Amino acid sequence: MKLINGKNVAKSVLEKVKERTLKYEKKPGLAVILANNDEAxxxxxxxxxxxSNSLGFKSSIxxxxxxxxxxxxxxxxxxxxxxxxxxxxxxxxPLYKHLDQQQxxxxxxxxxxxxxxxxxxxxxxxCGLKPYAVCCTPKGIIKLLxxxxxxxxxxxxxxxxxxxxxxxxxxxxxxxxDATVTLAHSKTKNLKxxxxxxxxxxxxxxxxxxxxxxxxxxxxVVIDVGITRQLTGELVGDVDFExxxxxxxxxxxxxxxxxxxxxxxxxxxxxxxxxxxxxxxE
Amino acid sequence: MKLINGKNVAKSVLEKVKERTLKYEKKPGLAVILANNDEAxxxxxxxxxxxSNSLGFKSSIxxxxxxxxxxxxxxxxxxxxxxxxxxxxxxxxPLYKHLDQQQxxxxxxxxxxxxxxxxxxxxxxxCGLKPYAVCCTPKGIIKLLxxxxxxxxxxxxxxxxxxxxxxxxxxxxxxxxDATVTLAHSKTKNLKxxxxxxxxxxxxxxxxxxxxxxxxxxxxVVIDVGITRQLTGELVGDVDFExxxxxxxxxxxxxxxxxxxxxxxxxxxxxxxxxxxxxxxE
Numbered sequence: 142m143k144l145i146n147g148k149n150v151a152k153s154v155l156e157k158v159k160e161r162t163l164k165y166e167k168k169p170g171l172a173v174i175l176a177n178n179d180e181a182x183x184x185x186x187x188x189x190x191x192x193s194n195s196l197g198f199k200s201s202i203x204x205x206x207x208x209x210x211x212x213x214x215x216x217x218x219x220x221x222x223x224x225x226x227x228x229x230x231x232x233x234x235p236l237y238k239h240l241d242q243q244q245x246x247x248x249x250x251x252x253x254x255x256x257x258x259x260x261x262x263x264x265x266x267x268c269g270l271k272p273y274a275v276c277c278t279p280k281g282i283i284k285l286l287x288x289x290x291x292x293x294x295x296x297x298x299x300x301x302x303x304x305x306x307x308x309x310x311x312x313x314x315x316x317x318x319d320a321t322v323t324l325a326h327s328k329t330k331n332l333k334x335x336x337x338x339x340x341x342x343x344x345x346x347x348x349x350x351x352x353x354x355x356x357x358x359x360x361x362v363v364i365d366v367g368i369t370r371q372l373t374g375e376l377v378g379d380v381d382f383e384x385x386x387x388x389x390x391x392x393x394x395x396x397x398x399x400x401x402x403x404x405x406x407x408x409x410x411x412x413x414x415x416x417x418x419x420x421x422x423e
Numbered sequence: 424m425k426l427i428n429g430k431n432v433a434k435s436v437l438e439k440v441k442e443r444t445l446k447y448e449k450k451p452g453l454a455v456i457l458a459n460n461d462e463a464x465x466x467x468x469x470x471x472x473x474x475s476n477s478l479g480f481k482s483s484i485x486x487x488x489x490x491x492x493x494x495x496x497x498x499x500x501x502x503x504x505x506x507x508x509x510x511x512x513x514x515x516x517p518l519y520k521h522l523d524q525q526q527x528x529x530x531x532x533x534x535x536x537x538x539x540x541x542x543x544x545x546x547x548x549x550c551g552l553k554p555y556a557v558c559c560t561p562k563g564i565i566k567l568l569x570x571x572x573x574x575x576x577x578x579x580x581x582x583x584x585x586x587x588x589x590x591x592x593x594x595x596x597x598x599x600x601d602a603t604v605t606l607a608h609s610k611t612k613n614l615k616x617x618x619x620x621x622x623x624x625x626x627x628x629x630x631x632x633x634x635x636x637x638x639x640x641x642x643x644v645v646i647d648v649g650i651t652r653q654l655t656g657e658l659v660g661d662v663d664f665e666x667x668x669x670x671x672x673x674x675x676x677x678x679x680x681x682x683x684x685x686x687x688x689x690x691x692x693x694x695x696x697x698x699x700x701x702x703x704x705e
Contacts, residue, residue, distance in 0.1 A: 243552065264546025267595070268587050270525065295610050303598055305550050312594075312606075313549070316585055319610040321617070324594075328577050328601040335603070338616075 142386045143289070145364075145393045150288040151281075151401035158408050159196045169198045169415035170227045171255065176205040176214060176236050181370065186233055189404060196408055199226065207237050214245055222250040228415040229255035229274075231407070234306070252418065255410045258305065267313050273417065274410040279311035281402025282343060282364060283318065289391060291341070291362055294319035299335050301325045301352075301379070302345035307366055311343065332356070344379035354384040363389040366399045424668045425571070427646075427675045432570040433563075433683035440690050441478045451480045451697035452509045453537065458487040458496060458518050463652070468515055471686060478690055481508065489519050496527055504532040510697040511537035511556075513689070516588070534700065537692045540587065549595050555699065556692040561593035563684025564625060564646060565600065571673060573623070573644055576601035581617050583607045583634075583661070584627035589648055593625065614638070626661035636666040645671040648681045 162169060171193050175186045186202060193200035203217060214236075221227045230253045236242050246254075251261045252273050257280075262272035286293055298315050302308040303326040312322045325335055327346075336342055336356040344352050345366035357363065367379030378395030386392050393399055444451060453475050457468045468484060475482040485499060496518075503509045512535045518524050528536075533543045534555050539562075544554035568575055580597050584590040585608040594604045607617055609628075618624055618638040626634055627648035639645065649661030660677030668674050675681055 243550075258550075260546030260550055260552065261543050262546065263549050264542030264544065267545050267549050267591055268525075268540075268542055270542065295612050297613065309549055309595075309598070313591075316591070316606055316608070319608075321605065321607050321611040321613075323603065323605040324598055325603050326598070326601075329603040330577050331579070331603075334620075 142389055143391045144386075145285060145289055145391050145398060147281075147285060147393060147398040147401045150285055151405035153288075154284065154402075154405040155192065155196065155408060158405075158412050162197050162412060165415075165419075167415075167419065169229065169411050170224075171198050171200045171229045171231065171411045172221045172224075172227045173200065173202045174205070174214065174217065174230070174232045175202060176209055176240060177233065178207065178237070179235065182233050182235075185404075189231070189407065192404055192408060193411070198408070198411060201227075205237075207239075209237065209240070211240055211244070214240060215248060218245060218248045222248075222253060225418075227253065228418050229253055229411040231255050253414060255407060255414060256306075257310065257410070263305070263310065266310060269317060274414060275314070275406075276306060276310040277406035277410060278307045278345075278366060278399065278403045279314050280410075281406040282311060282366070282399060283314055284406070285364070285393070285399065285402050286341070286362075291391060293341070295321070296340040297321050297323070297338060298341040298343065299323050299325060299339035300343050300345070301329075301332070302347075302366070304345065307345040311345070336361075346379050348379055349377045350379070350381045352380040352385065354381060354388060357385050357388045359388055360390040361388070363392045364399065365393050365395050368395055368400060424671055425673045426668075427567060427571055427673050427680060429563075429567060429675060429680040429683045432567055433687035435570075436566065436684075436687040437474065437478065437690060440687075440694050444479050444694060447697075447701075449697075449701065451511070451693050452506075453480050453482045453511045453513065453693045454503045454506075454509045455482065455484045456487070456496065456499065456512070456514045457484060458491050458522060459515065460489065460519070461517065464515050464517075467686075471513070471689065474686055474690060475693070480690070480693060483509075487519075489521075491519065491522070493522055493526070496522060497530060500527060500530045504530075504535060509535065510700050511535055511693040513537050535696060537689060537696060538588075539592065539692070545587070545592065548592060551599060556696060557596070557688075558588060558592040559688035559692060560589045560627075560648060560681065560685045561596050562692075563688040564593060564648070564681060565596055566688070567646070567675070567681065567684050568623070568644075573673060575623070577603070578622040579603050579605070579620060580623040580625065581605050581607060581621035582625050582627070583611075583614070584629075584648070586627065589627040593627070618643075628661050630661055631659045632661070632663045634662040634667065636663060636670060639667050639670045641670055642672040643670070644673045645675070646681065647675050647677050650677055650682060 257276040265272040341362040365378035539558040547554040647660035
């Protein structure tokens with residue numbers, strides 16, 4: 142088993158981002174909207190703010206309590222779209238349930254859509270065109286595989302979970318990388334026969350221990366995107382790590398695998414959007 | 424073996440379109456741009472015009488010889504976008520090689536993009552939102568499967584060919600229908616083991632006899648999107664029909680399978696765009 146150290150790869154991505162940022166007089170601006178009560182989201186947003194500041198970005202966090210209205214968020218989005226100091230807008234999902242998430246995502250200027258969730262960016266990705274930004278987690282996973290020189294082209298890759306945030310854009314990216322992708326989900330019947338035949342398994346379901354040792358063929362690459370907090374406080378992935386680690390060819394731990402790559406991609410996307418916008422103005 | 428008769432299903436789709444069209448005083452308007460030298464394209468466009476007229480649509484075909492410039496096509500697209508009599512714009516692909524196909528597609532008003540190729544429509548489809556129009560061939564294939572009450576949910580579906588026109592949007596639609604989709608292509612290594620394990624195989628490669636009898640498990644549903652004209656003049660699909668027809672559970676012929684469904688979907692899309700645009704104006 143070879144452990145994939147997401148922390149290390151993320152660190153080297155962030156170092157390059159910091160270096161590139163130093164070259165510019167202006168600083169990349171990242172705006173984050175936090176409108177939910179979710180503890181994990183608060184932790185993510187704090188960590189995004191901290192890293193963003195450490196890179197020399199200008200970050201601003203907009204925190205809302207549950208009395209916030211759709212109209213209020215919409216005005217803020219319009220304001221951020223117009224503000225030339227803001228290059229990247231991130232809406233931390235999920236939003237409070239009374240808010241219309243999709244409407245809000247579609248109001249973000251696609252050029253500032255740092256998460257790559259706007260339909261025009263999703264569409265460009267799926268057409269094989271360059272989106273303004275590519276969804277952070279899928280982008281981070283590809284980077285992680287490449288950092289460990291894991292072959293993607295021609296490999297059978299099983300993606301489990303069909304979310305708009307991970308599973309679907311990841312499948313599109315892997316297909317562009319010439320992998321043969323199978324996208325499995327809650328309605329999939331023969332998961333074990335699929336995992337057994339895959340060269341690479343990427344699980345993004347949030348079901349602890351969905352992937353057990355009997356489902357894995359020796360040497361398979363296992364990437365765990367799931368992250369669930371147990372009642373004990375422990376963070377666990379979709380993969381039964383302890384029992385699988387000696388069967389897998391490569392495996393990501395949880396935490397310390399995919400998670401750090403998501404944040405690193407977010408920072409890289411912020412810088413790329415900044416560069417795109419400043420290039421355009423020249 | 425049960426033969427899937429695309430002509431019959433298409434006929435019943437077109438009858439419903441005609442009936443719905445009769446209800447309206449105004450007529451749906453379809454504009455088709457033909458800017459290539461391809462014999463097959465000319466035949467398709469003529470057949471689209473004929474069927475469109477038979478339904479009571481107002482169709483106009485814009486034919487260009489190879490001296491046409493990108494600027495000329497762009498002006499025409501702008502004109503058609505503005506023209507309230509035109510509800511649907513179709514650019515017959517491929518275009519002459521000196522033209523920038525993608526730029527032209529992206530200039531079509533997404534509300535009039537009858538092929539569903541504009542990135543915003545591709546993106547909306549992939550996000551599970553309603554696009555203005557869904558790509559015609561994938562839409563036709565889903566309709567064909569449903570007409571024969573072939574189960575899609577939970578089934579393992581192998582799509583071969585990753586084009587923006589068929590393979591990729593079809594995979595997205597099938598995932599929305601709860602199928603477990605594998606998207607194979609020219610870089611796929613183990614095609615036979617994939618075809619052997621699929622409940623439904625949909626081949627869209629244009630490689631005659633890519634799918635041979637030894638690759639098929641008894642009872643598999645085989646949908647053939649390929650259509651290639653042999654030197655003898657004969658039209659053949661991707662599937663070795665004669666040798667597979669008694670192994671497959673269901674099979675589409677070429678011609679007379681998927682082809683008629685593509686045109687039927689185009690007409691249905693034209694009507695749907697007309698209805699959307701007139702609803703919006705009310």
